[in-house]
Structures are given as structure tokens and as C-alpha cells.
Amino acid sequence: MELKTLTYLVVGATFALYIFIALRSRASSVKAFYVADGGVHPVANGMATAADWMSAASFISMAGLIAFMGYGGSVFLMGWTGGFVILAMFLAPYLRKYGKFTVPAFIGDRFYSSTARTVAVVCLIICSVTYVIGQMKGVGVAFSRFLEVDYSTGLYVGMGIVFIYAVLGGMKGITYTQIAQYCVLITAYTIPAIFISLNLTGNPFPQLGLGSTLAGSDTYLLEKLDLIVTDLGFREYSTDVRISGLNMFMYTLSLMIGTAGLPHVIIRFFTVPKVHDARTSAGWALVFIAILYTTAPAVAGMARLNFVQTLEPEPGQHLVYEERPQWFKNWEKTGLLAFEDKNGDGRIQYTSDPAVNEMVKVDNDIMVLANPEIAQLPNWVIALVAAGGLAAALSTAAGLLLTIASAISHDLLKGIIAPGISDRQELMAGRLAMMAAIAGAGYLGPTPPDFPAGTVALAFGLAASSIFPALMMGIFSQRVNKEGAIAGMVAGISVTLLYVFQHKGVMFVASTAFLGDMPPNWFLGIEPNAFGAVGAMVNFTVAFAVSAVTARPPERIRELVEHVRIPAGAGMAEDH
Amino acid sequence: MSDLSDTRARAYWKRNLALMFKLLLIWFVVSFGCGILLVDFLNQFHLGGYPLGFWFAQQGSIYVFVVLIFYYARRMDALDREFDVHEDRD
Numbered sequence A: 001m002e003l004k005t006l007t008y009l010v011v012g013a014t015f016a017l018y019i020f021i022a023l024r025s026r027a028s029s030v031k032a033f034y035v036a037d038g039g040v041h042p043v044a045n046g047m048a049t050a051a052d053w054m055s056a057a058s059f060i061s062m063a064g065l066i067a068f069m070g071y072g073g074s075v076f077l078m079g080w081t082g083g084f085v086i087l088a089m090f091l092a093p094y095l096r097k098y099g100k101f102t103v104p105a106f107i108g109d110r111f112y113s114s115t116a117r118t119v120a121v122v123c124l125i126i127c128s129v130t131y132v133i134g135q136m137k138g139v140g141v142a143f144s145r146f147l148e149v150d151y152s153t154g155l156y157v158g159m160g161i162v163f164i165y166a167v168l169g170g171m172k173g174i175t176y177t178q179i180a181q182y183c184v185l186i187t188a189y190t191i192p193a194i195f196i197s198l199n200l201t202g203n204p205f206p207q208l209g210l211g212s213t214l215a216g217s218d219t220y221l222l223e224k225l226d227l228i229v230t231d232l233g234f235r236e237y238s239t240d241v242r243i244s245g246l247n248m249f250m251y252t253l254s255l256m257i258g259t260a261g262l263p264h265v266i267i268r269f270f271t272v273p274k275v276h277d278a279r280t281s282a283g284w285a286l287v288f289i290a291i292l293y294t295t296a297p298a299v300a301g302m303a304r305l306n307f308v309q310t311l312e313p314e315p316g317q318h319l320v321y322e323e324r325p326q327w328f329k330n331w332e333k334t335g336l337l338a339f340e341d342k343n344g345d346g347r348i349q350y351t352s353d354p355a356v357n358e359m360v361k362v363d364n365d366i367m368v369l370a371n372p373e374i375a376q377l378p379n380w381v382i383a384l385v386a387a388g389g390l391a392a393a394l395s396t397a398a399g400l401l402l403t404i405a406s407a408i409s410h411d412l413l414k415g416i417i418a419p420g421i422s423d424r425q426e427l428m429a430g431r432l433a434m435m436a437a438i439a440g441a442g443y444l445g446p447t448p449p450d451f452p453a454g455t456v457a458l459a460f461g462l463a464a465s466s467i468f469p470a471l472m473m474g475i476f477s478q479r480v481n482k483e484g485a486i487a488g489m490v491a492g493i494s495v496t497l498l499y500v501f502q503h504k505g506v507m508f509v510a511s512t513a514f515l516g517d518m519p520p521n522w523f524l525g526i527e528p529n530a531f532g533a534v535g536a537m538v539n540f541t542v543a544f545a546v547s548a549v550t551a552r553p554p555e556r557i558r559e560l561v562e563h564v565r566i567p568a569g570a571g572m573a574e575d576h
Numbered sequence B: 001m002s003d004l005s006d007t008r009a010r011a012y013w014k015r016n017l018a019l020m021f022k023l024l025l026i027w028f029v030v031s032f033g034c035g036i037l038l039v040d041f042l043n044q045f046h047l048g049g050y051p052l053g054f055w056f057a058q059q060g061s062i063y064v065f066v067v068l069i070f071y072y073a074r075r076m077d078a079l080d081r082e083f084d085v086h087e088d089r090d
Helices: A003-024 A030-038 A042-053 A056-098 A103-110 A114-146 A151-201 A221-231 A245-261 A263-270 A275-311 A326-334 A366-374 A379-417 A423-444 A451-476 A482-504 A532-549 A555-565 B006-037 B052-082
Strands: none
Touching: A003 A114, A003 A151, A003 A379, A030 A151, A030 A263, A030 A379, A030 A423, A042 A151, A042 A263, A042 A275, A042 A379, A056 A103, A056 A114, A056 A245, A056 A263, A056 A275, A056 A366, A056 A379, A056 A451, A056 A555, A056 B006, A056 B052, A103 A114, A103 A263, A103 A379, A103 A451, A103 A555, A114 A151, A114 A263, A114 A379, A114 A423, A114 A451, A114 A482, A151 A275, A151 A366, A151 A379, A151 A423, A221 A275, A245 A263, A245 A451, A245 A532, A245 B006, A263 A275, A263 A379, A263 A451, A275 A366, A275 B052, A326 A366, A366 A379, A379 A423, A451 A482, A451 A532, A451 A555, A482 A532, A555 B006, B006 B052
């Protein structure tokens, strides 16, 4: 069957499944809308968390980034998994014990201040909105490449699907669709990886294949890869450090604590029945995430090898441009792959020297999507990859949208502006806030051209430098008071924002990059994406310093903290 | 919490912190230690075709993270029971 028809069928079938699930799990109470009635099995929640967490960035971009960064790409692998250890030990069980619907609700209670709650809501909304825009962009790209529809049409279809199941089902609908989406995305990711690993090394496990010898030879795959990339003038794959050891350290740390502080991940742990379940559920989430994250480096290495060997099958024997494979032509059409015959010999020279290199554009993002085509896998595998990319983007977008909607309807409206509204009114407000959030994300999605790459850095930096330290201090210190927490959050965010904006421009408009004459990565050679860890340290320092010179928190806060630390007596997640 | 004295509560929390500290040390050693700080040294050893430091950075640390979380959950269950602060008590 033709690829386009097949893709329509596979993507259409998955969408029908999501809508079917949505219709069967409508939310009829605030509790169902915010925390799926608090009755989700820990393994099921782990699977939903994995889909919630793994976005278009994990599915589409990460392996491509690693393919071209080599060892330096390890920051994503360790950073985006190690955060779950922090989450499981330091945050999830205690926040679940406290049993509120949202993250700002805990911050507001622990720091006995609706100002603290409002600051937390602002941080949460900025970091979730920037993140959701990237997902919408991912949906648009996947649609426009595989279904050959207009970018904005793709965006509207994606928004429509999220609209149906997120507005109707709230957290309950989102949970069960995320479980389905995990199954789709993990199948779509692993099947091509298994085939490619078999082709190259004869080993069906990609995790082992990357460390094996190439089929029919005694040379290890990584050895060969190091050899051919250094021949082309690139740095050795397995030792290519990202800027410096210190930068990699800070980058990894920022991603880890950003992960632990992202509200859309934290609220997933409010849906399990018990504190014990919150602990194991984080483990299950990481198991399901690790399946993709240990496959990704193999996909990366093998894709790089396949790519280079297609362009230059034997050393010095360059591919004739007219004989280029079909996938090359397909991706040229999207502008993500571009060739320019600089020396006019009709052959493709690919090297690290910009004066000679004729592959003038190789976008990271095409590696995962083009991989099945490069490896000449059947069309149904390619169709499946399209559905997988969409599942990854939609599941994360839905989780983020719910976080935004609940912060507005529960924290701002019910918590601060109009405490008197009934549950029915709050549920209606939640649905309206969700609609507004979807419309807002759809509006911002296509507009700023260079938004997503920069905004992901900002989302992690913000979560790491504002929400994470506030939650940690709320649980582990009885001394940090409201003045300290508020000053800390504001200081942490401001420092991180300033550093990112100084490099990338205010709200990523490059021309406004103030102090533009400063050397890149001027603070100890740390790049802006890795700055969240520094922001977090600023937050902790300011919070402790301010708390030390202001009044102790009231006695009831000490009791609250004692109560949170002990599992016994945890009810279902509830309101007040 | 009426059935749990302040000293017992403090002892429980101290044991929890000690366990967290131990596991966090392992978390740090496998990722930041073996994966970044000691990577050059470890790369002289090999695990199949993987240089060892590279393996820790792209595979090993992730497997250890999974084990750490389940180990923590199991040990905390035991601790909850020992101090009689687990859920579903009658």
C-alpha cells in the first residue's frame, strides 16, 4: 500500500482509539478532573507518567541530537532520567501525603501565604506554556511531513483531538489516553531500532547492539563509528565532550532538578491511592522511560553510521548526487536536508570543513523520522513512527494543559479570587480554562519561528530554579519562612531568565540580546540551557539568608511538615 | 500522629534521611562520577565494544537509577512497618 494511505490509516486508528477512551472516561467531579479520582494503579500511573514526560523532544529530537553530539549527548540521557530518583525520594511521597490537587496549593499552605501561591502559579504557567508551544510545533511538523497537509491544518487537527479528551475527561481522560499513547510511542520507537540493530550487528537488542561487533566482521560498531567520523574531520564520537566537563555537569544537574520540579510530572503522583504507591509508581515510570532512553543512544550511533556510510560507502568514494536514495529526496523537499555542489563534480562531499562540506543542512530532527527509510524498512514501520511522534507530542501537551487549567481554576479562582464557588462551578471553570489554554497554545504555536528550541531550555531552567527549591525547602526545612521562599523563587527565576535572555534575546527575539558583546557562555563557560542549576543555587541561598533574618514560621507549620513526612493517615487527594 | 511520639517521629525521619543520603551518593557516583568526572579514566576499560565511561553515561547510570528507586520503595516499606507509620493500619 502507498505510504501516505498507510499513514492516514495508522494515525487515524490511533486517534479513534484516543477519542473512544475519552468518551468512556468522562470526568463528572472536580476530583476526577484534577486527580482522576485518586484511584490509578501505580503501574498504570507509571506508564501514563512515562508518556506525560516523554515529549516530542524525547521521541523526535533526542536521538538526532546525540547522533551529532556523540558522548556530549549523554547529558540528556542522564539528566532526563536521573531526575526521577530525586522525585521518588524527595518530593513525590510527601506531596502525595499532603493530598492537595495542585503544586501551588502545597507551596501556598506550607509558606502560609497566598502571595507565595500566586508566585508559584506564575512560575508554573510560564514554564508550562513555553513547554506546550514546543509540543504544538511537533504536532504541526509531524503532520506536514507525513500526511502532507499544511502545517497549520496539522496543528488544528492536533488541537482538536487534545480538546476532545482533555476538556471532557480532565485528568481521568488524560490518564487513560496517555497509557494508550505510551504503547503506541514505545512500539513505534523500538521496532525500527530492533530492525536496524539486527541489520548492522545481528543483535536484536539495540542496547547490546551498540556495544557489539558489526555483522560479518571483528570490528566493534563504536570503534568503526569513531574511525569514520574522525576521518571526516569530526571529533571522536565516544569522547566528544560538550564544551567542558563542568558544563556537562551543570547541564545534567539542571535537567535532573528541572525534571523533578516540572509540575505536570508531579501532579501525576497525586492520582495514586497511597504514599507507598507514589514511591513505586516513580520506579515504574522510570522503567517505561528507560526502555526508550536506553534505546535512544543505539538509534543515535547507528543512524550516524548509516548516514555517513550512505554518503561515502568506501573512503574517498563519494555518493553521486543523481543516485541519491529516495529518503534523501523526500527530506530535501522539507528543507531540513540540503546539498550544494561546491566543487561541481556531481558527488556529495560530507566533511567537518565548512569550506568543502557540501551537506549544507542536516537537521538533527530528521534522524529518528528518516531512520526507517534510511534502513529501508517497510512502509508500515514509517507510518507507525509518524503515529508515535504524534502520540509523544499529544500526551505531553495534554498533561501540560491540565496543569495550566488547574492552576487557573483551582489556585487562582477557587483558592484566591472566589473561594465561595461550588464544585460544579469550579469544574466548569476548569473546562473553560482548559479551552483557553488550548486556544492560546494553538495561537502561539505557529507564530514565533525559533521559539521551541529556546523555550525548552527556559521551561527546565524555570522549573529547576523556582519550583524545585521551594518544594524541597518546604519538606526538608522547618525554618524557611514565607519571606525566604518568595524571595528565593523570585531571585532564582530572575537570574535564570536574565542569563537566558542575555544570550538569546528577550523572549528569544535575537536582536534584543543585550550585552551582546560579552563572550558566549561567559559565566564559567556554562551555556544558557545548563543555567537552571545555578538559578537553583541562587534560590536556596537567598531563601536561607532571608529566612535567617526574619521571623520563624508559626507553630502550625512545624506540625504540617511533621505530618507530611509520615505516610500514616494519608487520605485520597482532596481539596481543603 | 497522636500514637507517634516526637522522639519516634524524629528517629523515623533520621533513618529515612540516612537511607536517602546513601542512595543519593550512589546516584551521584554512577552519573556525575562515572559518567562525567571519571569518564576518561574509565574509558580505558571496555564492556564489549563500549568504553566503560561512555557506557555509564549512556546506559549504566539509567539502569542503576531504576534499581535505586525500587530499592528505596522497598526499604521504606520496611521502615514504615517498623515504626508502625504505614498506611492501612487498623
